Amino acid sequence: MTHNEIHVDSIEVTTVINGHEVLLCIDPSLRLIDVLRDKLELTGTKEGCGEGECGSCAVLMNGLPVNSCLVPAFQIQNCTIETIEIVDPGLLQPLLKSGAAQCGACTPGVVMTGEWIVRNPDVLDNGNIRELMAGNLCRCTGYDGIINGMQDRINQDLPGGIE
């Protein structure tokens, strides 16, 4: 076995999670969501479908939205992971006002996908908010609350706003 072959019980990964560098010794068959919730007790991220369809487990990995239920933990080596816990609650007032959260199961994923759009408004060239957030399913709000709240949240950060 070469030095790069890693066997069975545990692997070591170094990663930056919510701004903190962490060294983890983990079972290689874990997913990113398992590491977040069970190893690091970052339980803000929710598991919904476990098959990449609902987006409730969305987090940012190297700045891009990903479903943490589909990310093998062995691939987070040297990555930057951001979860709902890093988001300043004060910035979420527009979402609260618009009724973007009801039962709350989808909310962490919605907020993290929204963070990606807020930080990278040029992605709106590839689709409107509703299209870019189509990977975050919500059974409560009918989406208008989410879309309107996101629009206001983006306008908060962009003096000129968006159309």
Next chain:
Amino acid sequence: MIVLQPRSLHEALQMKDNNHNAIPVAGGTDLFVCWPQKLKSHNCTYLDLGGISDLRNIILNDNHLIVGAGVTFWDIIKSQEIASEYQILRNAAKQVGSIQIQTRGTWAGNIANGSPAADGVAALMACDASVVLESVSGKRIIPLCDYCTGYKTSVAEPNEIIKEIRVPRIPCCFNRFVKVGARNALTITKTGMAVTVVGNTCKVVAISMSPTVCRCPSIENVIQSNVAINTPSDFYQAISDDLNPIDDIRSTARYRRTVFATVLYSIVDEMRQHLTEQC
């Protein structure tokens, strides 16, 4: 579970040569679906391609667009240069899953997974793409339309991995990608097609209509023969010559054939108008 983590393509090829059963992992968006329930998969050996930066390259040279095996759907969507020349790739990529899938899922993984519902494969095939397979013994280039030999089977040897995809730089004068699913996002294709016209040659690629994503030679002949096509049913014979849809959890063979013919009819109508206006 064994995870092999090469740091270079050279190392990856050696590891694959020593571990023929190792399953390559790029974005994991197919392999990790319902992962906790796939207990058998937890005992397999995986070849993690995520750490090989050379595979993330997108190169436009004089003759080809070269898409490395680690290039994601989002990498192509966000590249203005690529998107303007290869609109059909961008259109297909934007309809794969959701943004969270597009940022992880790779074009090569879409090919390697061998699904008959692979949207990215259809768009690449309509652009006449080829797959570069590499092993310690060297590389070979396979036309994408010959890559899959059946449902989830391919010509790849156990010691080979997909290194890159090559797409010729031949401008299309017409291209369309249509996906029919239960909704616009996060859906697996019930039926769909990618259509391109280059010069006098029309390529039609069908999705979820056969055991593999495939070209449709009889349909292409009908279109190129310029015979009158007055209703979608004028395609029925060619559709049954080329395609063999089934009933499954997502749809029925009858629905697939009927909707495929209707979509094809409307695309061909649009194509003929478009090409007439251009002349």
